[in-house]
Structures are given as C-alpha cells and as structure tokens.
Amino acid sequence: MTPFHAGELAIQERVGVRDHMAGAAAFIRDFMPEQHRQFYASLPFFFLGALDAAGQPWATMLAAGPGFVSTPDEHTLHIGGGMLAGDPLEGQLRVGDHVGGLGLEPTTRRRNRVNGEIVAADEGGLRIAVTQSFGNCPQYIQHRQHSAAPDDGRKVQVLRGVALTAADRELIARADTFFIASANMKADAGRGRGVDVSHRGGRPGFVRVDDERTLTSPEFVGNFFFNTLGNVAEYPRAGLLFIDFERGDLLHIAVEAEIIWDGPRLQAFAGAERLLRFHVREVVRNAGALPFRWTAPQPAMQNARTGSWEEADRAQSAAALTTSWRTFTVADVVRESADVRSFHLEPADGLGVAAHVPGQFVSVRVPEWADGGAASQIRSYTISDAPNGRRYRVSVKRDGVVSSWLHAHLAPGAQIELMGPGGDFTFEEGTQRPAVLLSAGIGITPMIAMLNGLLVNGSRTRHRHPIHFIHGARETAHPFAVHLQTLAAGHSNLSVHVQSKRIDINLLRELLPFDDYDFYLCGPAGFMQTMYEGLRKLNVPDQRIRFEAFGPASVRRSDVAGTQAVAAAAGPVPVHFVRSGVEAIWDGSHGSLLELAEANGVAAPSGCRSGLCGSCAAGLESGDVAYTRRCSTQPEAGQVLLCSVAPRAGASEIALAL
Known part of the structure; x- marks a missing residue:
C-alpha cells in the first residue's frame, strides 16, 4: 500500500512525478531508524502539528532541555512536556489524536519527520505510536545558533485576535522561515491519514502580507512528496508558525489555504513552482515565551535562486516594458573561455527584470561608436541562465562586429540597452519523454539555461526523466565545462557528452538508447539543418524537434504546414x-x-x-x-x-x- 493519500497522489500526477515517486514510498517507514532516535534525543526544541477540538490545525514549537523527546523503542516517540503557556494546543491533545512531528537542527540544517497517533497522554507527557518516519534534505534551512534567553524581566503575553496586527505583519514581512501544519483525517486516506508539520524557508520577504487577513507564500522545489499540498487539496485548513528569533515570540496563525497554480504573480517570483494563499481565521501571539534566542542567520545556499515579493512586484512592472528599450548596467563580467564572456546585467531604472523562461533571449542595441565608424546595431543573445529575479546573464562569443564591441567595451559599470525577453525556444513543460539537448559552438547557451532551470539545488530535478546533453566544441576548454561536470555529478538523470569533432547522426545513434525523445537544437546553420534532416530520416516527428538559430541560420522544416x-x-x-x-x-x-x-x-x-x-x-x-x-x-x-x-x-x- 502506498503511504501517499489521494490528494498527494493527485498532485504528483499533475506535476508528472507520480510514477517516479512510487519508488520513494520505501523511504517512508513505520519505525524510526536508530540515527533518528539519537537525533531526537539531542534536541532542546521540537516542532509539532495537531488539530484542536474544532478540527483546526496548529503548528507549534515545544521547548525544554535535551532529552525531553525520547524513543523507548523504534515504534514509539515520547514527548515529556515542552509546551509553553498560552500555546493554542495547550489542553487540546488527547488519546486517539494524530500529530505530526519535526526535529530540526539549524546549525547542521538536519531535519527528520515523524508522524503518529497519541496512545497515552498524562502528566508524564505524550506517548505516540509512529505511523510515518522519514528524513528530509537540508534545503532552505537557515543556519542559526541558539542560546538561553536573557533574564530581562520581560513578561510573557498571550495576544489573540482574528486579524494580523501591525507587529504581526512586520514580523512576517522580514521572516525567512515558517512552519506549516496540515491534515487529512479522511477514513479513506489509508497509510497517508494523519497530521503533518513542515518547514518552509526563503529569503527575507518571501512571504507576502497582502493585508491583515491574507498572506501569500511561494512553494519551491522540494522532495515531491507533496504532503502539505496534498493535505490542503483534501482539507484546506492549515496552521502557520512564525518565530521571532531575536525576541522569542511565537506567532501562530490559523488559516484556510488555497493553491495557486499559474498567473503573473507566480511567473514573476523567481524559483516559485506554485503559490499558497492563506486566509487568516485566528491569530495567537505568544510574546516572549521562548527560552531561547538565536544568532543572525547564515542563509541557505538555495536562497540564491529564489526571489522576494519586492523583486516580484518590480518584475511584474517590467513585464509591460518588454517591447521597449531599457538601459541595463553591467554588474559583472566572467571569462568563460578564450573567446566567450558572460555579462551579468541589472536594470538601471530600478524596475526589476521581466521574468523569462530558460531558452529565451534579449535583444541588445549597441550605440554608434567612433573607433568602428558603425551605426547603431541590434543583435539578439540568449539569456544563458535560469531566472533569479535580479539580473540577466548573456554569454557572448567574440565573433562579428557587435559581439567584438561588447567584449571590448563592456566592463562592470558600463551600460547597454536591452529589449525583451522574448522567443519561444523553451523546454516543454510537463513532458514525460527523455530530452536531448543538442548544440554546437555558442549554441550551448540556451541549453545551459534550460539545464539550470531543470536541475536545481545540487540534486533536485524538475524533469524526472533522462536528459542527454550533447555538445560539439572546437576548443577543448569550452564554456561552462566545469559547471556541466558539477551538474552531471549531482544529477543521476543527466548524461553529458562533449567532443571537439563534428557531431553527426551516427554519433547520436551510438550515444542514445532506443527511446522516444524530445530534441532541442541550437548552433550554426549547417549543423542545424544537417541534424534536423538526419532526425527526420530517423522518423523523429517534426513536432518533437525544437530549435533556435543564431544570425541567418534557420532550419527549413520538412513539415511546413504546422509552422x-x-x-x-x-x-x-x-x-x-x-x-x-x-x-x-x-x-x-x-x-x-x-x-x-x-x-x-x-x-x-x-x-x-x-x-x-x-x-x-x-x-x-x-x-x-x-x-x-x-x-x-x-x-x-x-x-x-x-x-x-x-x-x-x-x-x-x-x-x-x-
């Protein structure tokens, strides 16, 4: 039997990972491994999710000395106190209730999950029979070191309401972490029945305060279990917990949650797969209750690929300017190879960068220049990286008048005019077929952008099917060589083949096992036409061959009617x-x-x-x-x-x- 209930399976199906996640069921156990048991025993705090008597999920943090969470055996978790006065779950936990537990250690970014049913509740604490136990990766966890709270005479206050106060909104607006409790208690949920509590992290400002009754948060790439989203799809109520790590406040928020699958807001937020919108039902602020304080955070490395709502707002404003020329400032220049440089470009007008899809391009207009005697000219260059919400990267080979001028004149601080982004050479979203990224020369740039969009956070992949990266380069030290090696080492679904001689159809037949592929082509004119015609002779359908060409290179399709x-x-x-x-x-x-x-x-x-x-x-x-x-x-x-x-x-x- 699968450990996933119908809501989780439906979302896995929607995003195209259900078949792959069937194998992940083995990682969800009904017992705690020894390393998890030792980990829980070392923690001075523990996160808990549970329902109150009215069926509302709440997320909370229990705090006591190390050892207050213990495991008498691999099937039993014992919690010996730790609930703080004023907690919304105080007095609400009874035998037969389901709870979700999360052990998290910010200094090591380690976390493990344990869910189960309360089988005993008395003055000695809670005894929980484990139904699900599994580890989580360290993604988006900010490094923090805790210490004992100073005795400053501050009294604990419990503040209740049905809307967010100004202080609540301020805390959320600067938060880089929150926790969410959700549940599915339907009788037909099978092994997936129960309560879950999960961690969420991002850059400060990643949770938007829409108004005193509404919040919006992005969902980034995770483990594809979809515990939270699956629960919300079946039972929209959820509980949020925000922590003031400097003052020791706990902000509990009872909400109704909805999943936002598309729209301009989602597209504008870098790194977001979807959004969660929360409608506030009740607020409990336990001010000064925590016996700990934390140091300033060291951000998780995954944050660099994500945005903030301030940037997303600017991106939405910039989306209306994609057909206008805008001035960008060169923030950095990176030498990728002997004749290729990457220019990192940031808007000079403060309006942000319009969102793009990996594979798209921008047009560059260079001014008249005295030394070359040439008039203003326009060229188009692929954005050679996935969106990060703050800048574009274009990687240019020194070849031709305009490209040579860019190499000679663009240094940090210089300015250049851009229009875009645009173009339809992008990766097909939701495809269930293996992909072949086939390039030559500087045609590598859209392929790198696509890879960076698909393969994220060291080991995660948005395309859970084989990806074959095949590139022909004249030079031995081709652009992005080290980056490609790093990606291949971290992602088992990526295979990389780079050679200095010409790529032809015979090579493809040697490298690729028989399968039904989507092909993506980019490179010089002769390469493009030859590869296209060769693939068609192998009976690859025209609609499975996508391409981008530089300069006058354009492929003559054999199936013109569809284009x-x-x-x-x-x-x-x-x-x-x-x-x-x-x-x-x-x-x-x-x-x-x-x-x-x-x-x-x-x-x-x-x-x-x-x-x-x-x-x-x-x-x-x-x-x-x-x-x-x-x-x-x-x-x-x-x-x-x-x-x-x-x-x-x-x-x-x-x-x-x-």
Missing part, C-alpha cells in the same frame, strides 16, 4: 526587392520573407528574428502578406516585419522596399 499560418501562400509568388533589383520566387520552402531575402543575397536588417525587436521592419510597396506568428512589436504603417511574414494565400506578387 506557418494557414493563410500563407504555398507559391509560386513573385517577390520584388525593389532597391536591390533582385527578383525571387516564393515557393513555400522558406520560413519568412526575411529568409527568402537572405537566400537571394539581399542585405536585409534583422535582430531577434521572432517579431520582438522590430529591426527587420521594411516597407511593403505592393502585395498582401500574412503573419506567421504573433509579434510583440508593431511596425509603422506601410511596413512589415520580414522575419514573421509570408505572402498571403492568393497574393499575385509582392514588392518590398529593400
């Missing part, structure tokens, strides 16, 4: 490039009029090649065109975006001012 609007003409349509004096025929084999122009030697301006930057706008002198994609930029009257248009079905001819 263009139904209004586009199949041909033949005469196309006149008036200023160049070039006559060409549209026959449906090119993806856009920009590609047709380049194929016929017509010098056509371009930048992002996805309808974002507008640099490919050209005058339409006659004829009728159809857009093959939705574009972020609208050209001026009488102009079209060459990268995103084709002759409309029925057009007799096209004339362009090129």
Whole structure:
C-alpha cells in the first residue's frame, strides 16, 4: 500500500512525478531508524502539528532541555512536556489524536519527520505510536545558533485576535522561515491519514502580507512528496508558525489555504513552482515565551535562486516594458573561455527584470561608436541562465562586429540597452519523454539555461526523466565545462557528452538508447539543418524537434504546414526587392520573407528574428502578406516585419522596399 493519500497522489500526477515517486514510498517507514532516535534525543526544541477540538490545525514549537523527546523503542516517540503557556494546543491533545512531528537542527540544517497517533497522554507527557518516519534534505534551512534567553524581566503575553496586527505583519514581512501544519483525517486516506508539520524557508520577504487577513507564500522545489499540498487539496485548513528569533515570540496563525497554480504573480517570483494563499481565521501571539534566542542567520545556499515579493512586484512592472528599450548596467563580467564572456546585467531604472523562461533571449542595441565608424546595431543573445529575479546573464562569443564591441567595451559599470525577453525556444513543460539537448559552438547557451532551470539545488530535478546533453566544441576548454561536470555529478538523470569533432547522426545513434525523445537544437546553420534532416530520416516527428538559430541560420522544416499560418501562400509568388533589383520566387520552402531575402543575397536588417525587436521592419510597396506568428512589436504603417511574414494565400506578387 502506498503511504501517499489521494490528494498527494493527485498532485504528483499533475506535476508528472507520480510514477517516479512510487519508488520513494520505501523511504517512508513505520519505525524510526536508530540515527533518528539519537537525533531526537539531542534536541532542546521540537516542532509539532495537531488539530484542536474544532478540527483546526496548529503548528507549534515545544521547548525544554535535551532529552525531553525520547524513543523507548523504534515504534514509539515520547514527548515529556515542552509546551509553553498560552500555546493554542495547550489542553487540546488527547488519546486517539494524530500529530505530526519535526526535529530540526539549524546549525547542521538536519531535519527528520515523524508522524503518529497519541496512545497515552498524562502528566508524564505524550506517548505516540509512529505511523510515518522519514528524513528530509537540508534545503532552505537557515543556519542559526541558539542560546538561553536573557533574564530581562520581560513578561510573557498571550495576544489573540482574528486579524494580523501591525507587529504581526512586520514580523512576517522580514521572516525567512515558517512552519506549516496540515491534515487529512479522511477514513479513506489509508497509510497517508494523519497530521503533518513542515518547514518552509526563503529569503527575507518571501512571504507576502497582502493585508491583515491574507498572506501569500511561494512553494519551491522540494522532495515531491507533496504532503502539505496534498493535505490542503483534501482539507484546506492549515496552521502557520512564525518565530521571532531575536525576541522569542511565537506567532501562530490559523488559516484556510488555497493553491495557486499559474498567473503573473507566480511567473514573476523567481524559483516559485506554485503559490499558497492563506486566509487568516485566528491569530495567537505568544510574546516572549521562548527560552531561547538565536544568532543572525547564515542563509541557505538555495536562497540564491529564489526571489522576494519586492523583486516580484518590480518584475511584474517590467513585464509591460518588454517591447521597449531599457538601459541595463553591467554588474559583472566572467571569462568563460578564450573567446566567450558572460555579462551579468541589472536594470538601471530600478524596475526589476521581466521574468523569462530558460531558452529565451534579449535583444541588445549597441550605440554608434567612433573607433568602428558603425551605426547603431541590434543583435539578439540568449539569456544563458535560469531566472533569479535580479539580473540577466548573456554569454557572448567574440565573433562579428557587435559581439567584438561588447567584449571590448563592456566592463562592470558600463551600460547597454536591452529589449525583451522574448522567443519561444523553451523546454516543454510537463513532458514525460527523455530530452536531448543538442548544440554546437555558442549554441550551448540556451541549453545551459534550460539545464539550470531543470536541475536545481545540487540534486533536485524538475524533469524526472533522462536528459542527454550533447555538445560539439572546437576548443577543448569550452564554456561552462566545469559547471556541466558539477551538474552531471549531482544529477543521476543527466548524461553529458562533449567532443571537439563534428557531431553527426551516427554519433547520436551510438550515444542514445532506443527511446522516444524530445530534441532541442541550437548552433550554426549547417549543423542545424544537417541534424534536423538526419532526425527526420530517423522518423523523429517534426513536432518533437525544437530549435533556435543564431544570425541567418534557420532550419527549413520538412513539415511546413504546422509552422506557418494557414493563410500563407504555398507559391509560386513573385517577390520584388525593389532597391536591390533582385527578383525571387516564393515557393513555400522558406520560413519568412526575411529568409527568402537572405537566400537571394539581399542585405536585409534583422535582430531577434521572432517579431520582438522590430529591426527587420521594411516597407511593403505592393502585395498582401500574412503573419506567421504573433509579434510583440508593431511596425509603422506601410511596413512589415520580414522575419514573421509570408505572402498571403492568393497574393499575385509582392514588392518590398529593400
């Protein structure tokens, strides 16, 4: 029988991990390992979740000397006191009640969970029959050292209400930690029936105080058990505990919880998988009750990949500016290889960075410069890292006029104009197939961004299927070599193959076991076309091959019908490039009029090649065109975006001012 109840299984199914989590059931025992028993006995405090007589879950912290939590045997947990006066669970715990326990040691970031049923409750304490016992990883736990509270004469006060006071809101707004109790007591919950108490951590400000009756908190990547979310899906009531580590206050909040699965708020919060919104029912503040105080925290390493609500608000404001040029400041420059540098860019206007999806790009506009004699030019570069809510990273190979200028002129403190992010070359969310990330040269950048988005926190993966990273690089010391080795060492589902010679289809057939893959391609034009055609000859469906190209490189698909609007003409349509004096025929084999122009030697301006930057706008002198994609930029009257248009079905001819 599975230790997960229907609510937990439903969420595992929704996020695509249910089959993989079936094997994790073995880690949830009905007894405590010896190391857990020794760990509990060493703790001077212990976290508990339980229901009151009205069925409301509460989370609390018990505190006493080491040894007040003991284990007479591997199936029994004994708690000898530790409940503080004024605790909302005081006098509420009786034989037959279910409780959730959490032992946590901030100095080592160690934590273990134990859930069970009270079988005895008397003056000697609580005796609990263990139903579930398992360890948790140290993610998001802030390092703190406790000591005895000073005797400052402060009296303990118990403050009750139905809304958050100003002091409560201030504590929550600066909190980097809270605990949440939840429950599923349905008769059909099986081995998953009971109460749970869990830890949540993040950067200060990761819990938003929407108003005196509402809070919102992000859910980051965890162990995929989904104990809390599964309980909330079945029984929305929950209990929150915030601790004032400096003053020794305990803030207990009874709430109704709801899961938010999508929306702009979620997208704007870096690292968030989903959100929990809490509606306040009751508040109990046990002021000055704890006999401990704690040192200032040392943040968990996982915090660096997460945001705060202040940053998320700025990101939402910036989302409206993705089609405008904004000034960014170079915060750092990192040499990745002999000819590749990463530029870390932060907004100069204080509005934050618009959220992006790994694989997307920004367009860069370099100014006129005296030494090169060139006019302002636009180029597009992949954001080479997953979102962190504070900056973009673009990794640029010194190749061409603009890229060389960036290498020569961008140093910390310099400023540059950006537009975006944009683009649709992103990892398919929720896919259940193995993935092949296939790149050459500087085409490695979107693949690194995707990996950094999928593989997080040292060992966690958002894609619980094999990922094959295959890269061809001329140089032996290619960009991100050490980073790739680190990722491969920490994630068993990632295999990495990098070679200095050309990658071809024969190599793929040697490296990949027979399976049903999603392919992601990025690199120079010849590489892209060759790999695409080779995969199609192996009967890989067109829709399973996604790609990004740099410069004029663009893949000619063998299944054009699925990639263009139904209004586009199949041909033949005469196309006149008036200023160049070039006559060409549209026959449906090119993806856009920009590609047709380049194929016929017509010098056509371009930048992002996805309808974002507008640099490919050209005058339409006659004829009728159809857009093959939705574009972020609208050209001026009488102009079209060459990268995103084709002759409309029925057009007799096209004339362009090129």
